[in-house]
Amino acid sequence: MPxxxxxxxxxxxxxxxxxxxxxxxxxxxxEAYLNLLRxxxxxYRQSEAFLAEHNMSPGRFTLMMLLYDKMAGTxxxxxxxxxxxxxxxxxxTITGLVDTLERDGLVTRxxxxxxxxxxxxxxxxxxxxxxxxxxxxxxxxxxxQMAALSQDERKTLVRILxxxxxxxxxxxxxxxxxxxHASPSTY
Amino acid sequence: MPxxxxxxxxxxxxxxxxxxxxxxxxxxxxEAYLNLLRxxxxxYRQSEAFLAEHNMSPGRFTLMMLLYDKMAGTxxxxxxxxxxxxxxxxxxTITGLVDTLERDGLVTRxxxxxxxxxxxxxxxxxxxxxxxxxxxxxxxxxxxQMAALSQDERKTLVRILxxxxxxxxxxxxxxxxxxxHASPSTY
DNA sequence: ACGCGATAATTAGCCTCCTAATTAGTAACT
DNA sequence: AGTTACTAATTAGGAGGCTAATTATCGCGT
Numbered sequence: 001m002p003x004x005x006x007x008x009x010x011x012x013x014x015x016x017x018x019x020x021x022x023x024x025x026x027x028x029x030x031e032a033y034l035n036l037l038r039x040x041x042x043x044y045r046q047s048e049a050f051l052a053e054h055n056m057s058p059g060r061f062t063l064m065m066l067l068y069d070k071m072a073g074t075x076x077x078x079x080x081x082x083x084x085x086x087x088x089x090x091x092x093t094i095t096g097l098v099d100t101l102e103r104d105g106l107v108t109r110x111x112x113x114x115x116x117x118x119x120x121x122x123x124x125x126x127x128x129x130x131x132x133x134x135x136x137x138x139x140x141x142x143x144x145q146m147a148a149l150s151q152d153e154r155k156t157l158v159r160i161l162x163x164x165x166x167x168x169x170x171x172x173x174x175x176x177x178x179x180x181h182a183s184p185s186t187y
Numbered sequence: 188m189p190x191x192x193x194x195x196x197x198x199x200x201x202x203x204x205x206x207x208x209x210x211x212x213x214x215x216x217x218e219a220y221l222n223l224l225r226x227x228x229x230x231y232r233q234s235e236a237f238l239a240e241h242n243m244s245p246g247r248f249t250l251m252m253l254l255y256d257k258m259a260g261t262x263x264x265x266x267x268x269x270x271x272x273x274x275x276x277x278x279x280t281i282t283g284l285v286d287t288l289e290r291d292g293l294v295t296r297x298x299x300x301x302x303x304x305x306x307x308x309x310x311x312x313x314x315x316x317x318x319x320x321x322x323x324x325x326x327x328x329x330x331x332q333m334a335a336l337s338q339d340e341r342k343t344l345v346r347i348l349x350x351x352x353x354x355x356x357x358x359x360x361x362x363x364x365x366x367x368h369a370s371p372s373t374y
Numbered sequence: 375a376c377g378c379g380a381t382a383a384t385t386a387g388c389c390t391c392c393t394a395a396t397t398a399g400t401a402a403c404t
Numbered sequence: 405a406g407t408t409a410c411t412a413a414t415t416a417g418g419a420g421g422c423t424a425a426t427t428a429t430c431g432c433g434t
Binding site: 100 | 389390391392393394398399400
């Protein structure tokens with residue numbers, strides 16, 4: 001989340017002042033918004049720094065996690081289109097990431113025999129073991145970042161964030177059995 | 188904040204399951220972390236989309252805001268080094284942004300007469316008016332994103348986020364007069 | 375005055391993202 | 405069988421990040 005990681009966020013009092021020239025400015029909204037962006041960016045950068053120690057980038061890691069069966073510890077092949085959809089990026093981006101992951105021997109490409117337009121991306125054994133070497137540290141790193149928050153604060157945070165970012169269908173969640181539909185996410 | 192904007196975040200119940208294979212995983216920390224990243228990314232992308240309508244990127248916008256005197260509505264020249272420091276990016280990044288902003292006639296470069304190693308970047312009148320054309324919509328867009336939150340929730344959110352992201356010197360804040368040290372931030 | 379180390383900006387080269395254009399393969403309809 | 409329409413992936417070209425290497429200028433000590 002580049003180039004807005006201001007060292008100093010404006011103080012609430014300063015925002016109140018600025019309203020004089022900028023009547024559209026909502027000080028409390030602005031404060032919440034800027035703090036959200038900064039906290040998100042900082043968390044992101046910390047993970048990025050950790051992954052970089054293992055020659056990984058967030059994109060590479062996310063892509064590999066999407067190919068990883070968390071329960072079985074095996075590879076779950078997927079097409080570039082499916083990966084792009086799950087990761088929320090353009091297909092061309094997946095092509096580029098797979099290029100470098102393939103070069104490093106972490107994934108392989110294979111034509112889908114049923115429809116030769118499609119490719120199937122697989123984690124190699126080296127890819128699986130690389131990932132499993134990274135995961136414990138990654139989890140510890142996440143836990144450390146949230147360590148300052150109590151269980152209550154974590155719950156409150158999630159609740160408030162979900163009011164902002166459209167949890168796509170909040171009503172539908174209640175009806176579905178959470179254990180049946182294991183989410184296809186990375187961590 | 189690229190390539191981790193998962194469509195579906197793992198459900199808390201799913202995380203509890205995963206702990207069996209991954210004992211380092213702290214489910215509540217993971218949930219809070221992923222929601223933070225997603226909310227930050229979504230807010231960022233919405234702003235980015237708004238700015239793009241005005242032929243702006245977050246980087247260009249941030250840079251111009253750093254050159255803009257919010258009270259007087261005029262240009263406040265600054266060196267690339269100072270801009271890099273305030274924006275939290277590398278100097279080379281500033282060079283690139285200034286290149287394109289200069290090409291578009293929004294800023295100018297000028298040698299500092301006192302030290303010819305330094306450049307001073309100025310907003311042009313066109314830059315000022317462009318910025319002022321964008322600001323009202325930008326503020327409205329921020330307010331709209333936070334509209335679902337009550338005043339209380341905004342305060343709580345800011346408080347919790349500040350426990351995570353290192354507010355650099357929380358103790359020092361209390362002593363300083365907030366109105367004297369107007370923050371040098373963009374909004 | 376002259377050179378030497380420090381500092382400011384730029385350049386070069388890489389990665390990750392994007393959109394738009396291209397290539398390859400499928401399917402469906404004459 | 406051949407055209408046509410669609411879909412999947414890749415390529416091409418651009419922007420914004422980064423680090424490391426270059427270039428220009430300054431300031432200081434001799």
